[in-house]
Amino acid sequence: MPRMLDVSDEVRAEIGDEEADRLLGGDNAPGTYDCTSCRTPGDSERERTSTVLFVGEETAVLAFAHASCIPSQVVPVSEEQLQGAVRSITGGDAGQQGGQGGEQTVDGLPLQAELGVTSGLLLINGEVQPALVVEPLVPIARPGTTGPVDVFLELLNEQGFAPVTAIDQLPDPISGWSVLLVMGKLHAVLQPNANGGQPVAWWQAHQPMQVAEEWRSAVNKTGRVLVYAAPVGTIGQQPREDLLREAMDRAAASGRLVGAAMPLAGT
Template sequence: MPRMLDVSDEVRAEIGDEEAARLLAGESAPGSYDCTSCRTPGDSAQERTSTVLFIGDETAVLAFAHATCLPSQVVQVTEEQLQGAVRAIGGTGAESPQQQYQSPQHPQQQYEAVQQTPQEPQPQAANLVPEQAVLGVTSGLVLLQGELHPALVVEPTAPVARPGSLGSGDDFLPLLIEQGFMPLTELAGVPPVLHGWSVLLAAGQLHAVLQPSPNGGRPVAWWQAHQPLQVTDGWRAAANKHQQVLMFAAPVGSIGRQPREDLLRDALDKAAANGKLVASALPLAGI
């Protein structure tokens, strides 16, 4: 049965016209699937469905999402991020329908068409940044101008020195400002978009914050979870609606661990008033 699939030009260029035709004809596309973004069921025979190709260094994954959640696109990531996404999509030890084929653009790459299956939530972890400061990342909804926005709040557990510096100062905010993040004195509106940066979601879970590579080419992870971070349904729905996530960052000791979103907002307001908060809107990337 023909499928209501959106196959973008960039996805078609990677998988080839023949495979794109097989997908559209329903020969190699799943009927029902779990949306890679919102994780609710979808049916490519009944509703518009996007094909999203997630490309690593050696392999790639073709995934499916509601067209209202994500457009058809190619997402370039590292092989490590790709394998983490595959584990999140298929579930550890779970069997998922897969189809492998070669790209006419990259014959050495094997592409897998994966149908998503739900998995149990996994605990949050954070990567180490220079000077061995651990980045604490908290997700929550922030009310701005009468509308809820998905947000990530980043606070290191120790001062972050500039790479190569022998001093003991905290350069966390200056380093982010140099990357394009905006200093805030109050949370009056949505901060501007920081192009080149993005928030990576896979199977409805948070995997990484990506930044431009200093050498050009595909983005690299600025922060990456050791295991996917579970987010709430409300957070995921807001991210799908706005197609972006607000990232707030503050130096150590400015925010703290807040058990509720209203307390988190109070801490953000206080940090901004004290000149210790930067923010940007990061586009949503996902598979």
């Protein structure tokens, strides 16, 4: 039976006309699926469904999502990220958990440093906004040097992050950056490739990071994530969102907070 599939031009270019036509005809498309964005069931025979192609260096994975959640598109990822996406899509990492309170230690690229990332919700201008707060575990030196000056905020300013003086204002979008969320789990923050081509991971989770249902719902509503960053020791591990907001307010008031709004990379 023909499926109500959306196959974008870029997805068709990657998989070829023959495979795209087979999908549209129902030969290789699932009837029911778990949406790769909101994680709720979908039915390609009854509702418009987007094809989302995750492309790594050597392999690619085709996933499906409600068209109302995300459009059909190609999502470039590293091979390691792709394997994590496969585990999320197939349920292979169902027993794994992120860090406590939505926090997880990750590798920051290209800074080559350990970063802590916390997910939370912020109330800005009367609307709930999904946010990530990034804080290094050690002072950050400029690549190619050993410090000792912490230049974390300076490096991010050079990348397009803007100083945040008050949390009650939305940070501006940043060109080329995005947040990779697959099956409701956080995989990476992507940045433009300095050499051109596919985006690269600026931050990548050691394992997919579980986020709260309320956070996922806010992301699906806004289609973007507010990403904030502060130097080591500025925010700390906060057990509640009100305490996180207070720590961010203090960081902003002291000129130690930068931020940017980023779209979702595919899901």
